[in-house]
Amino acid sequence: MSGMRHSLKTVCVLCACALLVCACTSGAGANKDNTSDTAVSGDDMTSYDDVGFAMGTVVNQTIYSTDKNIAAEIVDLLTTIEKQRISWREEDSEVAAINRNALAVRGGAPTEISQETKGYLQTALEIAADSNGAFDPTMGQLTQLWDFDGGSEVVPDASRISSLLADVGYAHVHVEGDSATLAESSSIDLGAMGKGIGCDEVESYFDAKGDVAGALVNIGGSSVLTYGKKSTDEPWKVAVLNPRDEVDYLGALTLKGTNHVSSSGDYERYFELDGKRYHHILDPATGYPVDNGLMSVTVVGRHGAQCDALSTACFVLGWEQSLELLARYDAEAIFVTTDKQVQVTDGLKDSFQLLADGYTVL
Amino acid sequence: MKNPVDDGRRDARNIVRKNDLVLFGGLLLVGIVLFAAVNFAKTGGAQVDVHYDGAVVASYPLDTDREVDLTYNGHNLLKIEKGRATVIDADCPELLCTKQRAISKEGESIVCLPHKLVITVSGGKPNDVDGVLQ
Known part of the structure; x- marks a missing residue:
């Protein structure tokens, strides 16, 4: 009898001690170090964080892999894509060459392009057509005129806007065989889908490497790739910023496996004049910043370039007109209006959690 | 019985x-x-940690407003105000550090790669978010 009592007692005391230890360590262990290149040990896979610069912005990565070089390789990969293929600013890029050749002869001279750039242009033209030009990759000269990137705070001359707008039109871009031609004196600017293109290429790179179990790659806070899974079965959690407070989260998305997420907002680059906000998302129909009561659109889907271009197209189109476009690309979205109402497409309702005060989910 | x-x-x-x-x-x-x-x-106890070349070289409480001149591999002006930290001036070529949004939550960071400087928030409320879209 006393033996039984003794052993039960021991079990109880051990249980209590175990709970005590658990309580203390779970509290202290939550302190995560998050500097560049910090390794934290997971269950069966080591994860590490990296921060670098590419595509003119900050690239944050969390990678679950035994290969420590991957993060640096990704930064190099993104820089190469930017410099050799898509940036109109880089003299040696393929897009810059297409733009130069547009002016070389009347109707444009064809430029030889890589299969990759051909793919990017085809995606751009497809979404431009499907959105009736709400997304237009030939807005380059208008974007340069407004120059939000350069910090300009001047509304350009109306006649200048309308004269440049006359040459805008995705139908002026022809992609045939191994070449592309821009038939007007406008210019191609893939800025509205560049970071999404980057996320697609990172996904392909991880697939080819084969030793990446999971990763989260965040390019400039405007395009995010969630890839595979963490060492635990926990889903990825991606926050969306409150459009009117840069340190506050509007809400959080819980995503499983590989996904692409892109945002477009009126708060990234803008200036205010006479009480009016002029932001960097230009309506290809008017040449002026979109003014339709939206503050931000976030798109979730299977392909980065698509999500990135769709987030711009949807911002221009508004909720009603975007639904069919989103469905065509099997994408979901969150729309936030200036009167702080949040609309979420059906497929995301269970994965989106509102966090900010003052907003209502419709 | x-x-x-x-x-x-x-x-x-x-x-x-x-x-x-x-x-x-x-x-x-x-x-x-x-x-x-x-x-x-x-x-x-949320605090702002300044990492230079991979090591923490200074820490400041997030709840005390101040401006700090960071002179490690160049100049960066760190501003802590109302529980948020930003870099408001620097002498690096592209000024990307001054264009990054303010940080206030555990694990968030501001980076100045040319100056090998990373500013992070540690402690405070645990933050279980893997990435932030802005």
Whole structure:
């Protein structure tokens, strides 16, 4: 009898001690170090964080892999894509060459392009057509005129806007065989889908490497790739910023496996004049910043370039007109209006959690 | 008539349960109190850590407003105000550090790669978010 009592007692005391230890360590262990290149040990896979610069912005990565070089390789990969293929600013890029050749002869001279750039242009033209030009990759000269990137705070001359707008039109871009031609004196600017293109290429790179179990790659806070899974079965959690407070989260998305997420907002680059906000998302129909009561659109889907271009197209189109476009690309979205109402497409309702005060989910 | 077996069982159960449950409950209570204390300490103590070349070289509490001149591999002006930290001036070529949004939550960072400088928030409320879209 006393033996039984003794052993039960021991079990109880051990249980209590175990709970005590658990309580203390779970509290202290939550302190995560998050500097560049910090390794934290997971269950069966080591994860590490990296921060670098590419595509003119900050690239944050969390990678679950035994290969420590991957993060640096990704930064190099993104820089190469930017410099050799898509940036109109880089003299040696393929897009810059297409733009130069547009002016070389009347109707444009064809430029030889890589299969990759051909793919990017085809995606751009497809979404431009499907959105009736709400997304237009030939807005380059208008974007340069407004120059939000350069910090300009001047509304350009109306006649200048309308004269440049006359040459805008995705139908002026022809992609045939191994070449592309821009038939007007406008210019191609893939800025509205560049970071999404980057996320697609990172996904392909991880697939080819084969030793990446999971990763989260965040390019400039405007395009995010969630890839595979963490060492635990926990889903990825991606926050969306409150459009009117840069340190506050509007809400959080819980995503499983590989996904692409892109945002477009009126708060990234803008200036205010006479009480009016002029932001960097230009309506290809008017040449002026979109003014339709939206503050931000976030798109979730299977392909980065698509999500990135769709987030711009949807911002221009508004909720009603975007639904069919989103469905065509099997994408979901969150729309936030200036009167702080949040609309979420059906497929995301269970994965989106509102966090900010003052907003209502419709 | 008493059943000695039943009685013995009840007796054993009583003795084991009463004392041991008190001990068990007491230890559990101590655990809960410690857990709460550890977590409370964390939410109160958010700080801004400055990392230069991979090592923490300075820390400042997030709840005290100040401006700090960081001169490690160049100049960066760190501003802490109303629980948020930003870099408001620098002498790096592209000024990307000044264009990054303010940080206030555990694990968020501002980076100046040319100056090998990373500014992070540690402590404070635990942040379980893997990435932030802006």
